[in-house]
Amino acid sequence: xxxxxxxxxxxxxxxxxxxxxxxxxxxxxxxxxFYCHACPAASGACPLRAIxxxxxDHSFDWKLLLYPVLLLGFVGSISGRAVCGWACPIxxxxxxxxxxxxxxxxxxxxxxxxxxxxEPFFRYIKYILLIGLVVxxxxxxxxxxxxxxxxxxxxxxxxxxxxxxxxxIPNQFYxxxxxxxxxxxxxxxxxxxxxxxxxxxxxxxxxxxNKVSLxxxxxxKDECIHCNICSTVCPMGIDVPNMNRDPECILCxxxxxxxxxxxxxxxxx
Amino acid sequence: xxxxxxxxVIVFLLIAGSLGGMLAFTDIYDDVQSGIVETICLSCAKLxxxxxxxxxxxxxxxxxxxxxIIDILKTRGPILIQFGExxxxxxxxxxxxxIKPYFNLQFDKTISFDRDVEAHGLNFTxxxxxxxxxxxxxxxxxxxxxxxxEHIRGFPMFTIITIEYDHSGKIKPFFxxxxxxxxxxxxxxxxxxxxxxxxxxxxxxxxxNLPGFEK
Numbered sequence: 001x002x003x004x005x006x007x008x009x010x011x012x013x014x015x016x017x018x019x020x021x022x023x024x025x026x027x028x029x030x031x032x033x034f035y036c037h038a039c040p041a042a043s044g045a046c047p048l049r050a051i052x053x054x055x056x057d058h059s060f061d062w063k064l065l066l067y068p069v070l071l072l073g074f075v076g077s078i079s080g081r082a083v084c085g086w087a088c089p090i091x092x093x094x095x096x097x098x099x100x101x102x103x104x105x106x107x108x109x110x111x112x113x114x115x116x117x118x119e120p121f122f123r124y125i126k127y128i129l130l131i132g133l134v135v136x137x138x139x140x141x142x143x144x145x146x147x148x149x150x151x152x153x154x155x156x157x158x159x160x161x162x163x164x165x166x167x168x169i170p171n172q173f174y175x176x177x178x179x180x181x182x183x184x185x186x187x188x189x190x191x192x193x194x195x196x197x198x199x200x201x202x203x204x205x206x207x208x209x210n211k212v213s214l215x216x217x218x219x220x221k222d223e224c225i226h227c228n229i230c231s232t233v234c235p236m237g238i239d240v241p242n243m244n245r246d247p248e249c250i251l252c253x254x255x256x257x258x259x260x261x262x263x264x265x266x267x268x269x
Numbered sequence: 270x271x272x273x274x275x276x277x278v279i280v281f282l283l284i285a286g287s288l289g290g291m292l293a294f295t296d297i298y299d300d301v302q303s304g305i306v307e308t309i310c311l312s313c314a315k316l317x318x319x320x321x322x323x324x325x326x327x328x329x330x331x332x333x334x335x336x337x338i339i340d341i342l343k344t345r346g347p348i349l350i351q352f353g354e355x356x357x358x359x360x361x362x363x364x365x366x367x368i369k370p371y372f373n374l375q376f377d378k379t380i381s382f383d384r385d386v387e388a389h390g391l392n393f394t395x396x397x398x399x400x401x402x403x404x405x406x407x408x409x410x411x412x413x414x415x416x417x418x419e420h421i422r423g424f425p426m427f428t429i430i431t432i433e434y435d436h437s438g439k440i441k442p443f444f445x446x447x448x449x450x451x452x453x454x455x456x457x458x459x460x461x462x463x464x465x466x467x468x469x470x471x472x473x474x475x476x477x478n479l480p481g482f483e484k
Binding site for chain 2: 021026027028029030036037038040042043044045046049050052053056057063064066067070071073074077078142143146147148149152153156157160161166167168169170171173174177212213214269
């Protein structure tokens with residue numbers, strides 16, 4: 001079976017597993033990827049909410065902080081950010097929108113923006129969001145990230161309004177969240193994996209584990225012919241031939257599959 | 270090459286061991302299950318519960334909810350309290366024309382009590398607090414000030430209490446108080462409908478949030 005078909009099956013299975021509460025199964029695990037427990041079918045907890053709660057209102061609950069971080073660390077230390085490419089339902093959604101984003105990328109304006117030297121710095125936004133909105137604001141002000149999170153809007157707000165008609169009304173954050181949600185939708189349609197690249201705080205937690213994960217994508221530079229096909233197909237926009245355990249790599253395997261010389265490979269311990 | 274391998278194995282073992290230890294020796298799994306997964310996070314969903322009257326988490330005098338309320342909420346269900354006093358025509362009117370016939374209850378209106386009620390598909394605990402009954406525990410008498418949100422000190426006062434997600438990530442008692450005969454032109458039918466709707470909504474909230482409230 002082709003690698004990308006295997007990945008598709010993996011994503012479908014994880015989407016089902018993520019929503020097992022539809023069958024009455026609710027666990028005490030945090031998801032090792034991005035999904036909202038406000039979804040009526042969610043079977044696990046959003047790790048970001050657990051982290052937010054651990055810092056809420058000048059408090060510090062070490063268990064609520066360590067638990068999601070260790071869970072993410074456990075998955076990350078084995079396969080790095082592979083969960084982004086193989087398991088995350090939001091990654092799966094972006095896989096669907098990726099083809100449109102890929103077409104838009106050929107537009108000269110988009111190409112120009114993509115070539116901006118500042119683009120790599122945008123990737124640090126997710127780390128700022130993680131520290132600023134998931135840790136600092138809950139400690140000093142109030143919950144912030146999960147109150148306006150676009151994924152909560154997508155899998156929580158609207159499904160709840162459909163499943164429980166008339167039972168809920170929008171709260172004061174709804175309008176801000178709606179604006180962010182619209183921007184999120186635009187983003188994933190114009191930039192392939194735009195959310196994963198620039199904004200996902202879970203990706204920010206997982207990214208450093210790419211440096212020590214047991215599974216990685218490696219390039220045999222001696223045999224590489226620099227055709228750059230791998231970089232062209234990379235949904236995360238990585239310069240694949242020159243990467244070494246890149247924190248942005250989601251191990252989707254597109255480069256592995258497309259390399260004409262088979263010099264890009266998955267490598268494991 | 271070997272150095273990175275050693276680091277990888279150490280990192281993996283440290284994380285796996287710590288995670289396993291947390292799951293085995295702490296109650297974090299249950300905490301996350303009851304406090305996050307099994308409760309509908311309304312702030313995550315950017316929603317509020319739609320209820321016919323104004324519910325609040327904030328007690329009228331800033332004091333915590335009495336223990337007997339917490340005990341009932343943890344074990345029995347949502348609560349309808351009726352506060353009454355002697356020489357109160359409206360109290361008698363409500364008891365005789367709504368509470369007793371509609372909820373199928375028989376009681377002496379001068380004695381405080383609480384009872385689980387099942388009627389018209391509703392399940393709740395009815396708490397009758399007769400202020401002038403000398404046998405009424407002080408905690409129950411004092412609860413009037415906890416729920417008198419309008420600071421009216423009027424009778425009868427009905428307080429419906431359930432549990433709800435409070436946007437700080439915790440499940441807390443959530444209540445509303447209604448005074449006298451509610452609105453100037455309310456008839457018995459309308460008042461009965463209001464009670465039914467409130468209790469039904471409260472039951473839904475209670476069922477939805479109980480796992481997160483028990484712990």
